[in-house]
Amino acid sequence: MDINNILEAVDHTLLSQTATWEEIKSICDDGIKYKTASVCIPPSFVKQAKEYVGDKLKICTVIGFPNGYNTTAVKCFETEEAVSLGADEIDMVINLGWLKDKKYDLVLEEIKSVKAACNGKLLKVIIETCLLSREEKIKMCKIVSSSGADYIKTSTGFSTGGATVEDIKLFKEFCSGDIKIKAAGGISSLEDADEFLKLGANRLGTSRIVKLVKESEGEGNGKLSNTAY
Numbered sequence: 554m555d556i557n558n559i560l561e562a563v564d565h566t567l568l569s570q571t572a573t574w575e576e577i578k579s580i581c582d583d584g585i586k587y588k589t590a591s592v593c594i595p596p597s598f599v600k601q602a603k604e605y606v607g608d609k610l611k612i613c614t615v616i617g618f619p620n621g622y623n624t625t626a627v628k629c630f631e632t633e634e635a636v637s638l639g640a641d642e643i644d645m646v647i648n649l650g651w652l653k654d655k656k657y658d659l660v661l662e663e664i665k666s667v668k669a670a671c672n673g674k675l676l677k678v679i680i681e682t683c684l685l686s687r688e689e690k691i692k693m694c695k696i697v698s699s700s701g702a703d704y705i706k707t708s709t710g711f712s713t714g715g716a717t718v719e720d721i722k723l724f725k726e727f728c729s730g731d732i733k734i735k736a737a738g739g740i741s742s743l744e745d746a747d748e749f750l751k752l753g754a755n756r757l758g759t760s761r762i763v764k765l766v767k768e769s770e771g772e773g774n775g776k777l778s779n780t781a782y
Contacts, residue, residue, distance in 0.1 A: 554747045556766060557588070562750055564613055564642075564735070564758045566593040568710070577602055583763050584610045590756060591642055596635050603639025613642035613677075616667065619711035621646030621681070625663045632670035642675040643667070644706060644735075644758075649681060652689055657696060664700040677704035677735050677756070683714030690720065694727035703731075704756065708738035715739030718752060725753040 565584045567576060577598045584592040584606075591611035594602055603612050616631045617623045623631075632643055645667050651659045668676045678700070680693045697705045705724055707716040715738020724734045736749040737758025743765055746757050 554743060556743070559743060559746045559750065559757070559762060560587045560589055560766065562755065562757050563587075563589040563746075563762050564591045564593040564644075564737075564756055565589040565763050566710075566737075566758050566760045568593065568595060568615065568618070572598070574598065574601060578605060580760075580763075581606050581610060583767070587763050587766060589763065593642075593644065593758060596631060596638075596640075599635055599640050600638040611641040612639055613644060614640045615709075616643055616645040617648075618644075618646055618679075619709040621648050621679070622650060625666055628663065628667050629670040632667050633672070636670070636672050636674055640674065642677065643671050644677040644679055646679045646681065646709060647693070649684060652680075652685070652693065657692065660693075661696050661700055664697065664702055668701045675704070676702045677706045678702045679706045679709055679737075681709060681712055682707045682717070682720045683712050687723070690723055691727050694724060694732075695729075698729040698732050704733045704735045706735035706737055706756075706758065708758075710738035710758065716749065716754075718748065721749055721752045721754050 565580050567580050577594055580592050581602055591613040593613040596614045599612055599614050614635045617628045664678055678697050707720050716736035721736055733755040735756035736754040740746055740757055740759040741761050746762055
């Protein structure tokens, strides 16, 4: 197990509703120190965080989060604003109701619209696998693969479940083109993280991995986060 390889794949995440700037600043410091792929933070902190980290760390934020039922226009506005404030990566939640209604064209067009609003920045598409049937997951693999998005992502971490081995295997089987995979939610150990990467995940959305590494170095407080991520 290569700890540095794991850290390089981590979107070090803090999306708690009660997150403060001091907490956001702290995970930015950790992201820089441990060379994580990014920090994933609420949109309202993007400008302040980008000014704080400069070019030392990628800033990721969330759109239509966590329920995904905002209108497409709202998601596009959120995205444009986040990018203008300094976001390097965007994680959007799909409209799950449209998927359940088999309005596949609307789901696809929305992803394309948000991707256009990213102005060249990375787009990760959260499909909330814990709420989907196998058939719906396969359909979303195909939709995301044809959308122009960069990643398919398992979960928000705010619903009934997070990333699973089975979902990463399914993504690997049914996604095509250059689509990458982000496993998120419930990644609670270095062993979990290593397994997801070996199965084909390219990114890991988690708040726990950096904490575990810090604890192994004697810096942690001995407690793991109880947050969904």
